[in-house]
Amino acid sequence: MSKLNETDIQGFVLRGYNMPFARYLFLHFEDSSRARKLIGRLLPIVTTGQHWDSGKPQSTVNIAFTHRGLSALDLPQATLLTFPVEFQQGMKSRAGILGDIGLNAPEHWDRLWHDNRVHAWLGINGQSTAALDARCAEVQAMLDETHGAVQLASQDAAAIMDNGKPTTREHFGYTDGFGNPDYLGVDRSTQPGQGKLMPDGSWGPLATGELLLGYADEAGELPVAPVPHILASNGTFMVYRKMHQNVATFRAYLDEHSPNYSGGKEKLAAKFIGRWRDGTPIELSPDQPDPSIVKDSNRNTDFKYGADLEGTRCPIGAHVRRVHPRDAFGFNGRLIDRRRITRRGLPYGTPAPEGQPASDRDERGIVFMALNASLSRQFEFVQQQWIEYGNDAHQGNDKDALMGNHGGKGKFVVQGDATPANPPFVCSHLPNFVELRGGDYFFLPSITALGMIAMGLVDPR
């Protein structure tokens, strides 16, 4: 395994930038040659995975395309046809497979997504609002100068602040952002618990091909990728989902049901996702939050479920256990190594601190982005089987308590034991705490591929 060419990979793929401010621009291409000119102009400012030896930049720029966008850029038909089917179809067409029905159905999405006009996503992150605005102004100038694209909409997102300092909390109050997987060749500070389980019980990196096209995946195969190889290599696929959070409903549900749970409100909230709201894994500390674990990167994602198959510490249906079951399904975790995704994202909307009024109608939620080599094998599987269904976890038809599309009929079983502080409990009549407001599937090309697109050099022959 050679070292990856970090300067050829978009930085967004290799690292979470941990910048508190972001703006996502959604572009529509009207003319392919003007659009290619715009991409050529953007190319020098696209942030790569190169090491930040001279310090973290003030802002970053990344770009990705829908299949319609690549078509509007006049990529050859023989190339367009070789993209995986789910990417060609786009996320809206996959609604049935993803469980994006009822309250989450495309007719309830933001207007932006109604007409299938989104061709490109520009992700801009900033250390400060000033840096973000400056970078956006630079991009806007390129748009004005080239007339390369129409900006359909933009989505602002920002970390929730605590006394002026950015946090990793989301609007329900949970600390987020633990545990993205490690991959072979991706140079980052690794933490135990973030890759895959090795036969000796330690954690090792996943195959590069689970994240990047052009490399061997966990099956030793190359992921399905478009031709030519050079277009695909060092690129990946991105899921963008804008997830509205019904903060008022969430708080009301906890307030209404936790009095019947002798473990208390905070423990019930922790059982929903498998971490106390400060981020302490309940598998490691089932009785109370433990800030010393949260702070310790060697401990805060280093746990397994093998000694808790009954779910009395971390419920079998808790969010973190559903989406990353570790060793819970046996076979030393081997069953899940091809179902891992890398997550990016930030909250959007004005925070409503605990104790202050919040309405479900407030524009508030999380921009969820996931990166993976195969949308169908990785993201779609996790969404369909582990979020919207419970059979793998022996939870019948139960969906993820927090993320599930319950429509008021959801159920979540909190396994317990005979102690008063940890009783078994059934959460019923679960509403949608989260509702989908739109999104799509994007291809995030390498720097080389971006250049080829800009210069019209993509040739499948």
Added chain:
Amino acid sequence: MPNQNGTVYGLTILSPIIDDEKASPSHDLQIRNYLATLPTGEESPFALAPGTHLARLVVMDDVIYVGAPAIEEHLQSKYLVFESNLDGDLDAYLTGLATSAGQHFDAIWSHCVGYPGVSNSTAFIAYMKACQIETTFFFAAVNNKSVNETLRALQTQRAVADFIADHQGMEPARLQAEFAEFISVLNARPLPKPGSAGEPRAIKTGGRNE
């Protein structure tokens, strides 16, 4: 043991489909067309007749050559494949299908070679058994409970889960009283009809099972 997994019987029937080049649409397409309209849920023929855990009807045109090193082979005929996981005795099961869902069986199997119809029960059973092949290995999701026992268990499980959800934290004496009441109501409830529990869904007519 072939055909048996616990108390569940695994039935596999292959009936050759009539090959008549003058028939248009062909008999296999007529079966496909009829299967596509077959009701699911409580009106399914396998819900109307007793004893079916799971059943599947498939039109098999031929075996597909998957490339070397496989050997290219072909079937002598197109076949209607009928697979079922059932309770108890095969004769009684086939009699039940003929009695409760006979019109569906006649509509489907009338396109198969030598099918005698359900009106002559003895001939129907003999025909089905003549088409049977040994089910050497099969998976039964539940292999120690009858269909009715499974339906009762699911009804009880759902009711108890709802009861728990609605009564958590209740004062013990009242809880006990309500539980006694709940049990008597539950025991008096009729058995749910087969096919009544699942979400309604359309029959798949081919392609990938996504």
